[in-house]
Amino acid sequence: MPQPLIIDGTRLHFRTDGDPAHPCLVLCNSLGTDLSMWGAQADALASSLFVVRVDTRGHGQSGTGDAPFGIDRLGRDVIALLDHLQVERAAVCGVSMGGLVGQWLGIHHPQRLTKLVLANTAARIGSAEGWQARAALVRSEGMDAVADGAAARWFTPAFIEREAATVARMVDRLRAQNALGYAACCEALAQADLRAGVAAITVPTLVIAGEHDPVTTVDDGRWLQQQIAGASLAAVAASHISNVEQPQQFTALLHAFLLQ
Template sequence: MDIDYRLDGPSAAPLLVLSNSLGTTLELWQPQIAALSERFRLLRYNQRGHGTTPLPQGPLTLEILGQDVIALLDSLDVERAYFCGISMGGLTGLWLNRFHPHRFHKLAVANTAARIGSAEGWQQRAQQVRQEGLAPIAAASPARWFSEEFQHHEQQQVAALIGQLAQGNAAGYAACCEALAQADLRAEVPHMLAPMLVIAGEQDPVTTVADAQWLVAHAPKAKLALLPTSHISNVACPQLFNQQITQFFAD
């Protein structure tokens, strides 16, 4: 198993997989550890090209990102788990709900969409990162990730996440962009059979409330939760985020 992962919480508790967003590492979930580890065994992991998780030999795809989660569950001898992913991690969760719903009790997908952005936009970003590195992307990320109010009041927290992105693996980031360019699950949403909570940020310019509403309208067992935040909702609004997923998983 070449996926970099961490386990937190009581070993006998149900497993909850946490899947982070593009350009972040498993540390993104720090605001969730204390609250969620009271009820769950938490599995955080770094997606391909992030942290010390290597890229595959060939092109990276959404299927590979999803199969990595299944491989982690298999390696830990976990038949069924809970899942929570944000942005790219949320899209990974959508793929899992379509192709491996029997492996999950319930899934929460935050700040995501069945189709994030456009193929052209992701390809252009991949090309930019391969040519210029991650610094320009990092400089533009605060406005995509957080509201102006959060940026103003939590400057240190924002700077830490942006600094981490700037120092990340440019080749890994670009490969994920290319995977996102090809990822389109819109036709698959009606076949996502596991219960699913779709969390949207009311101020999210990347994956909008309309994107979340579309998912809920077309998935058989989906429920919508709106949070007063932008794209990285688990960081900007941790208490409400934790409450929403804890309640959904408990119902």
């Protein structure tokens, strides 16, 4: 395992799987999750790719650092991680907030990317007022205030019933998140609006949308696909965290796109 990465005194936790000589794939988690959300994809792809999973700043075992910060800080963390691993170029796949990080990288650092996968995301997610209210809520009441309703935002009712243990494990991890780190990322999302920039993305891009996603809809995914020249769109029968709800379909899409 490579040495830990410290950025301006803040620890960025990550995990690598596979051979560093293989093409690199960086996986960026969604708000309130950690790098464990990518277990199925890492297991399936590590034989062909050098898979790098990162706990986004403020999540999992990564530090929060100075707040407030924006999506640009989260994107620069990925660039610092690539430098740390001595990876010149990598594919990046992100879900939701991680997809916004991917968009920022595609706009500002296309020379570091080979391909881009934007899953269950949009160029603008929610409203500034909504994110600021959520940040204030967890700062005052802690993570229970958002964890109790998370399953319904993340997964379809059928998946919640069928995979109760998986859902419970992810909700427990959300409940254990650092409230200040979560709030700081909510405040970053409040300011994140990439609608004016995504048309500049030239990296080969796959957009993945969840057919039952109430947060970032298929229409949001279609808008991204229409803005990014040459991008393709795939819909999966899932809600917001589609790589967990439909791991085989999601991984097959990644495999076909990244290794073709």
